[in-house]
Amino acid sequence: MEQTKSFTAQRPLTHFHGGLKLAENKHLSNRSAISKLAQGREYIIPLQQHIGVISDPLVKPGDRVLKGQMLARPGNLVSAAVHSPVSGVITGIKEHEVPHPSGLSDQCIFIENDFKDEWIERRAIGDDYNHSTSSNLRKIIRDAGIVGLGGATFPSAVKQTEMHIKTLVLNGAECEPYITCDDVMMREHAKEILSGGDIIGHIIKARECIIAIEDNKPEAIKAMQAAIDNDGTGFFQLRVVPTLYPSGGEKQLIKILIDKEVPTTKHPVELSILVHNVATAYAIHRAIHYAEPLISRVVTVTGPGVAHPQNIEVLIGTPMNACIKHCGGYTENSDELIMGGPMMGFSLDADTLPVIKATNCLLVTAKDDVIDKQKQQPCIRCGRCVAVCPAKLLPQQLYWYASTQNTDRLVEHHLFDCIECGCCAYVCPSNIPLVQYYRYAKTTIWQQERERKSSDISRQRHEAHQQRLERQKQEREEKLRQKRELLQNKEKISNAKDKAGKHAAIAEALARAQAKKEQRNKNKETE
Numbered sequence: 001m002e003q004t005k006s007f008t009a010q011r012p013l014t015h016f017h018g019g020l021k022l023a024e025n026k027h028l029s030n031r032s033a034i035s036k037l038a039q040g041r042e043y044i045i046p047l048q049q050h051i052g053v054i055s056d057p058l059v060k061p062g063d064r065v066l067k068g069q070m071l072a073r074p075g076n077l078v079s080a081a082v083h084s085p086v087s088g089v090i091t092g093i094k095e096h097e098v099p100h101p102s103g104l105s106d107q108c109i110f111i112e113n114d115f116k117d118e119w120i121e122r123r124a125i126g127d128d129y130n131h132s133t134s135s136n137l138r139k140i141i142r143d144a145g146i147v148g149l150g151g152a153t154f155p156s157a158v159k160q161t162e163m164h165i166k167t168l169v170l171n172g173a174e175c176e177p178y179i180t181c182d183d184v185m186m187r188e189h190a191k192e193i194l195s196g197g198d199i200i201g202h203i204i205k206a207r208e209c210i211i212a213i214e215d216n217k218p219e220a221i222k223a224m225q226a227a228i229d230n231d232g233t234g235f236f237q238l239r240v241v242p243t244l245y246p247s248g249g250e251k252q253l254i255k256i257l258i259d260k261e262v263p264t265t266k267h268p269v270e271l272s273i274l275v276h277n278v279a280t281a282y283a284i285h286r287a288i289h290y291a292e293p294l295i296s297r298v299v300t301v302t303g304p305g306v307a308h309p310q311n312i313e314v315l316i317g318t319p320m321n322a323c324i325k326h327c328g329g330y331t332e333n334s335d336e337l338i339m340g341g342p343m344m345g346f347s348l349d350a351d352t353l354p355v356i357k358a359t360n361c362l363l364v365t366a367k368d369d370v371i372d373k374q375k376q377q378p379c380i381r382c383g384r385c386v387a388v389c390p391a392k393l394l395p396q397q398l399y400w401y402a403s404t405q406n407t408d409r410l411v412e413h414h415l416f417d418c419i420e421c422g423c424c425a426y427v428c429p430s431n432i433p434l435v436q437y438y439r440y441a442k443t444t445i446w447q448q449e450r451e452r453k454s455s456d457i458s459r460q461r462h463e464a465h466q467q468r469l470e471r472q473k474q475e476r477e478e479k480l481r482q483k484r485e486l487l488q489n490k491e492k493i494s495n496a497k498d499k500a501g502k503h504a505a506i507a508e509a510l511a512r513a514q515a516k517k518e519q520r521n522k523n524k525e526t527e
Helices: 126-131 134-143 181-188 190-204 218-231 250-258 278-290 320-326 384-388 395-403 407-412 423-427 434-526
Strands: 042-046 070-073 088-097 105-113 167-172 208-214 236-241 273-277 296-302 310-315 334-339 361-366
Touching: 042 088, 126 190, 126 278, 134 190, 134 278, 167 181, 167 190, 167 250, 167 278, 181 190, 181 218, 181 278, 181 296, 181 310, 190 208, 190 218, 190 273, 190 278, 208 218, 208 250, 218 236, 236 250, 250 273, 273 278, 278 296, 296 320, 310 320, 320 361, 384 395, 384 423, 395 407, 395 434, 407 434, 423 434
Parallel strands: 167 208, 167 273, 208 236, 296 361
Antiparallel strands: 042 105, 088 105, 296 310, 334 361
């Protein structure tokens, strides 16, 4: 992009409400370079790896596919495509367990790798993106299946539809303990991340780009600052933020950097701010410069239950046990497998589940580190949850309403502003799993909303059907009325003709009689 002036270089950092200082445990996995996982025999590609509508399959069992080929297209505006991570054959499209808090199954595409590594034909824009339109670049990003790789997995192209946004923020805070995939990516791919940020800035016509990193990542800070200095456009600036969980939350980071509160029911773009994860920027760079769809990501495999914690680049669809094996396997005292970090992650029932776009971390705990969980006790109204809540909510009230299924009050108390960071549950002396209550309540409300919409659709269809029947009835009655009038008119015309004919016949008869009479009179006069 053209050289531009930075608008927030001198603005002091501020603080969001609440938050926690946590044991980081990042040293376990950030001491080595990113390694690459070798290809496996089978890949499982879920069709739902993003927020929004499930993708529509474009292939069927028996089809041969190439690496990077689109397997399923976006099912709607808010949706994302999925692609083949390898060349091979589609062996099935069926239900399979997927990594999700619900533990439920979903539609997945199964691919048997032929190890030929044959790519689809690719045509990259490269540096010519500066001469391309925003809509064209958004289409490339959409077709590449790129979503938010910080964990939210919202389709990236949809976030970029707003134009002339003042500030782009690249989020490299990575505040949750154990996770270091963004850290090592910034160390090794700083230039490419800036390239992705420049592409996003060109799309949304941003005036500045702030790269935010927590102060516990000195090597990433050094690498990104060097790349910014080398860039020299003035478009980028680095802001080092204090290490405090959850500073990587979108609204919390905006508060820290720009001192603006994103109101309830509103989005950052309404404040002329757009936030993307640094890994998302890197994926966008790959899509524009190499025509490479999102078929892999960097995953942190860590925890005391893993022999050699590290960050690895993994093809989407890889079974998680292959990642664990690559990192030396489980330790003897390994216990629980979690996707994500210890605060916002969730436990998995099996390690045969596939790596998906949202898989930023595989955390394996150890039995020795597991503290015996005390039984849940009643809420004592201590207020600790309120003090640490970064969203300024009333967690104890949400708990009461969630436990009694009072959905109206939950909505009134802004349940959907909860980012499920887990701060409230972490400090709760009564060991109440607060986040689980909130997640269940959200799911319940969403289900009720879906049922309401379904009911509304059924009602509208019924009303439309009744209106259609009434309209058809009225049309039939109108046709019958017109037919009756036509028959009546015909009858009147016929009667009138008959009457007129009779009158004419009588007149003719009278005229003949009169003529005969006159003739007789003439005859008499002649005689």
